[in-house]
Amino acid sequence: MPRPSTSALLLAAAAAALAACGSPSPAGPGAAAPGGAASGTPASDSAASGAPASAAAGAPVPVPGTVGFLTTDPGRVTYLQWQADGRGGLSGTVLEAVADGAPPTEKVRTRTGPLSGRIDGSAITLDIADHTDQGVLAADGITLNVVQPDGSIRSVGYRRAGAADYNTALSQLRQTVDAANTREQQQVSQANLQTAAQRALSVLQADNKAFTNAKAVRDDLAKADADLQQERRDIAGGNGENCYNVQVTVAYDAQMNVGYDVTTSAAYDVKQEQDALDSARSDARAVRDAEAALRSAGLPATPGADVALATAQQQDAQAVATANGAIDRLNADLAAAYGAANSAGTGECAGVGPGDPPPGLSHVS
Incomplete structure (x- = not known):
C-alpha cells in the first residue's frame, strides 16, 4: 500500500x-x-x-x-x-x-x-x-x-x-x-452650568453699570421744587383782577405744574424705579442660583460674581433710600403747592383755591 x-x-x-x-x-x-x-x-x-x-x-x-x-x-x-x-x-x-x-x-x-x-x-x-x-x-x-x-x-x-x-x-x-458617554455628559453639563453662570453674571454686571441711583425721580423732584418756587412768586402778585391771579394762575401752578410733576411724571418714574429694582434683584438671584449650581457640581465660582453681587446689594439699598427720600419731598411739595394756593386769596378772593391735593406717591420697596 x-x-x-x-x-x-x-x-x-x-x-x-x-x-x-x-x-x-x-x-x-x-x-x-x-x-x-x-x-x-x-x-x-x-x-x-x-x-x-x-x-x-x-x-x-x-x-x-x-x-x-x-x-x-x-x-x-x-x-x-x-x-x-x-x-x-x-x-x-x-x-x-x-x-x-x-x-x-x-x-x-x-x-x-x-x-x-x-x-x-x-x-x-x-x-x-x-x-x-x-x-x-x-x-x-x-x-x-x-x-x-x-x-x-x-x-x-x-x-x-x-x-x-x-x-x-x-x-x-x-x-x-x-x-465615555457618562464623562461626556458630565462635561457637557458642567460646561452648560458655567455658560449659564457667566451669562447671568454678565446681565447683573450690566445692571450695575446702568445704575443711576433713582436719577429720574431726583429730576422730578428738582422740577417740582422749581415749579413750587414759581407758584410762590405768582402768589406774591396778589388776588389779581377779579381774583384771576389766585383763581387761575396760582391754581394752575398747584394743579398742572407741581401736581403734574408729582402725580404723573414722578409717579411714572417711581414705577420704573421699582421695576428696575425688581429686575436687578431677579438678576442677582439668577447669579446666586448659578453659583450654587457650580458649587454643587464641584466647579469653581465664576470670577467676579462675588463682587457683582456685593455691588448690586449696595446699589439696591442706595437706590431705595434715595428714591424714598425724593418721594417724601415730592409729596411735601404737592401738599405745599395746594396749601399755598388754597390760602393765597384774600378778602373777596379767599377760598377760591384748588381744594384738597390728590394722594401722594408710595415708597419703593
Whole structure:
C-alpha cells in the first residue's frame, strides 16, 4: 500500500488538533472599521446597548469541535469560530462588536456573518465577506494579514478563546462606551452650568453699570421744587383782577405744574424705579442660583460674581433710600403747592383755591 505524503499527514494532524481543542462558543457582535481586525462586513447587524451578547449577535448554537479566536482593539472586539471538516476545509462565524458614534451618544453595534477557509499545515486562509485573509496558525492563536479599507495590509493577532472570553470582552467594551458617554455628559453639563453662570453674571454686571441711583425721580423732584418756587412768586402778585391771579394762575401752578410733576411724571418714574429694582434683584438671584449650581457640581465660582453681587446689594439699598427720600419731598411739595394756593386769596378772593391735593406717591420697596 502506498505511504501517505508528508503534507497529507500535516493536514490531518492540524485538523485533528483543532477538533480536539474546540469549545462551545455562543457569541456576540461587531463591526469592522478602518484598521479593524476582520475584513469585510458580517451579514447581520444590531445596536447592542446592554442586551445579552448571544441575543444581540445572533450567536450560533454551540457545537462540539468548534475552535474560537479573539482579538480586541480600542473600540472593537472580533471573534472567529469555526469547525474543520478533516480535509483542510473549515466553516464558521465571525462576530464583531464596535463602538459607533461619539460620546455622549456612542453605542456598541454588533454584527455576525459567515466565514470559510482552508488550513494547510500552519498556513491558514479565511474568506470573510468579500475579502480573503491569509495568515499563520499556531497552538495558541493565529496571525492574519488583514486587508484594510484603504488597501493596506495589517497583521492582526488572535488568541485562542471561547464564548465566555468573547462575552467578557464585549461587556468590557460596553462598559468603556458607557463610561465615555457618562464623562461626556458630565462635561457637557458642567460646561452648560458655567455658560449659564457667566451669562447671568454678565446681565447683573450690566445692571450695575446702568445704575443711576433713582436719577429720574431726583429730576422730578428738582422740577417740582422749581415749579413750587414759581407758584410762590405768582402768589406774591396778589388776588389779581377779579381774583384771576389766585383763581387761575396760582391754581394752575398747584394743579398742572407741581401736581403734574408729582402725580404723573414722578409717579411714572417711581414705577420704573421699582421695576428696575425688581429686575436687578431677579438678576442677582439668577447669579446666586448659578453659583450654587457650580458649587454643587464641584466647579469653581465664576470670577467676579462675588463682587457683582456685593455691588448690586449696595446699589439696591442706595437706590431705595434715595428714591424714598425724593418721594417724601415730592409729596411735601404737592401738599405745599395746594396749601399755598388754597390760602393765597384774600378778602373777596379767599377760598377760591384748588381744594384738597390728590394722594401722594408710595415708597419703593
